[in-house]
Amino acid sequence: xxxxxPPQDPWVAFGRVAGGVIFYGGVGFLLDRWWDTSFMVAIGxxxxxxxxxxxxxxxxxxx
Amino acid sequence: xxTAVLGSDEFHAPSxxxxxxxxxxxxxxxxxxxxxxxxxxxxxxVLFFWAASKERAVVPSKLQFVGExxxxxxxxxxxxxxxxxxxxxxxxPLLFSLFTFIVLNNYYSLIPFLQxxxxxxxxxxxxxxxxxxxxYNAVGVRKHGLVGYLKHVxxxxxxxxxxxxxxxxxxxxxxxxxRPATLALRLFAxxxxxxxxxxxxxxxxxxxxxxxxxxxxxxxxxLSFILGILVSFLEVLVLFLQAYVFTLLTxxxxxxxxxxxx
Numbered sequence: 001x002x003x004x005x006p007p008q009d010p011w012v013a014f015g016r017v018a019g020g021v022i023f024y025g026g027v028g029f030l031l032d033r034w035w036d037t038s039f040m041v042a043i044g045x046x047x048x049x050x051x052x053x054x055x056x057x058x059x060x061x062x063x
Numbered sequence: 064x065x066t067a068v069l070g071s072d073e074f075h076a077p078s079x080x081x082x083x084x085x086x087x088x089x090x091x092x093x094x095x096x097x098x099x100x101x102x103x104x105x106x107x108x109v110l111f112f113w114a115a116s117k118e119r120a121v122v123p124s125k126l127q128f129v130g131e132x133x134x135x136x137x138x139x140x141x142x143x144x145x146x147x148x149x150x151x152x153x154x155x156p157l158l159f160s161l162f163t164f165i166v167l168n169n170y171y172s173l174i175p176f177l178q179x180x181x182x183x184x185x186x187x188x189x190x191x192x193x194x195x196x197x198x199y200n201a202v203g204v205r206k207h208g209l210v211g212y213l214k215h216v217x218x219x220x221x222x223x224x225x226x227x228x229x230x231x232x233x234x235x236x237x238x239x240x241x242r243p244a245t246l247a248l249r250l251f252a253x254x255x256x257x258x259x260x261x262x263x264x265x266x267x268x269x270x271x272x273x274x275x276x277x278x279x280x281x282x283x284x285x286l287s288f289i290l291g292i293l294v295s296f297l298e299v300l301v302l303f304l305q306a307y308v309f310t311l312l313t314x315x316x317x318x319x320x321x322x323x324x325x
Contacts (some may be wrong), residue, residue, distance in 0.1 A: 009315040011245060012237070016219075018245075019237030048233065055219050055230050062221030 012059075017052035024048030074270045077262040082183055082255070097181045102182070112163075123125070137162050137310065145314035151320055154314065157198065161311040162193070169302035172258055173295060180302070183254040185247070192247035195313045200239075203320030212320070246312055253305045257298050264291030289319045 009015075028044020031037070074257045086093035115130025123131060137159045142151040165182065167176050172180035203212040217231045264287050271284030 009312060009319060011312070012243075014245065015237035015241040016233060018226040018241045019131070019235075023232045023236050049228075049231055050228055052237075054226070055234065057224060058221035059219045060221075 013056045016055045017049055020047050020048030020050075020052030020055075021046070024051065074267070074275075076267060077143035077259055079255075081259070082260055084179070094098075096179055097184050097187065100171050100177060101168060101181045102181060104164060104171075108163050108167060119185060133163065134159060141307075141310050141314050146318040146321065151314075154317055158310050158314055161313060162306055165191070165309055166303060169254060169306055170256070172261070172302060173298060180254040180258055182250050183258050185251045188247045188251040189257075189282060191250075191309075192194065192243045195246060195316065196243040199313070199316040199320045200303050202317055206321055215320075215322075242316065246309065250305050250309050253301055257301055261291060261298065283290060 025041055025045040026044070026049045028041040028047075031040040031044075084096045086095055087099060088094050112130055112134075117128045118124060118127060120127060137152075139156050141162070142155050142158050145151075146154055168181040168187075171177045172183075200212075203215060207215050208213070213235075217235045218227065219230060219234050222230050268284045268288035268291060271280040271287060273284075275281075275284075
């Protein structure tokens with residue numbers, strides 16, 4: 001138990017998905033306002049969640 | 064407050080307003096019960112650990128044993144295991160204070176007459192989370208330098224190529240914004256929901272048994288009372304667990320900020 005690598009924050013997965021949704025959802029929202037559309041926010045949220053899951057998977061593979 | 068329910072014809076379900084307690088007294092600003100409880104926790108903790116460490120006997124008394132057990136739990140079980148045996152010692156005071164402070168303030172929820180978890184008020188949780196946020200970021204910047212730390216934060220392990228450009232803002236937000244928010248919300252929401260449940264079962268039982276004016280409701284009131292007792296036992300676990308989780312995550316964030324490049 002001495003020098004085992006410190007355990008990973010189990011909430012990091014949630015953080016990544018939430019971070020993706022917040023950021024790309026936000027970008028989508030701004031694009032919607034700019035272009036007067038209403039679907040970019042949905043695309044942004046889905047893209048953000050997908051990128052978040054992708055990051056979690058890639059980081060997991062590394063460990 | 065439960066008293067608002069007693070004696071009225073109609074049952075008023077507890078709501079977030081149940082947490083807005085009236086002022087106990089006024090010092091130019093209103094002093095409320097959670098404020099007093101929070102202030103009370105500091106002398107209680109100090110006195111307890113002062114008494115526990117006063118004798119420092121080789122064969123510890125019961126009190127000293129409990130004090131050492133709590134300290135050892137935070138030092139070894141939380142700090143050393145999450146930060147690593149090289150750097151953990153200088154964070155033990157912070158983690159130990161956080162743990163004892165939160166655990167006592169949570170257990171207020173079940174102590175008769177006190178019966179209010181201070182951290183069911185978000186304004187008390189937020190400064191703790193901000194403190195943790197400042198600490199783990201400062202520790203990281205100190206260890207890696209500002210640019211090095213930003214790299215450490217923004218570039219997740221295992222992601223390469225052009226997609227990295229899309230990942231960087233996401234990873235930054237997840238570490239800088241989502242972490243303190245979830246840390247604060249988790250503690251707050253657990254305390255809030257647990258206390259709300261207890262209020263609901265207690266006032267529900269009182270209303271159904273005494274105030275509903277219908278004797279057939281009384282057995283349901285008894286059931287509500289029993290459920291309240293059961294939820295109290297659940298709360299015994301949750302109150303400890305949330306203090307533990309808060310401290311553990313703090314240690315993990317510090318450990319993560321100190322970690323060498325992936």
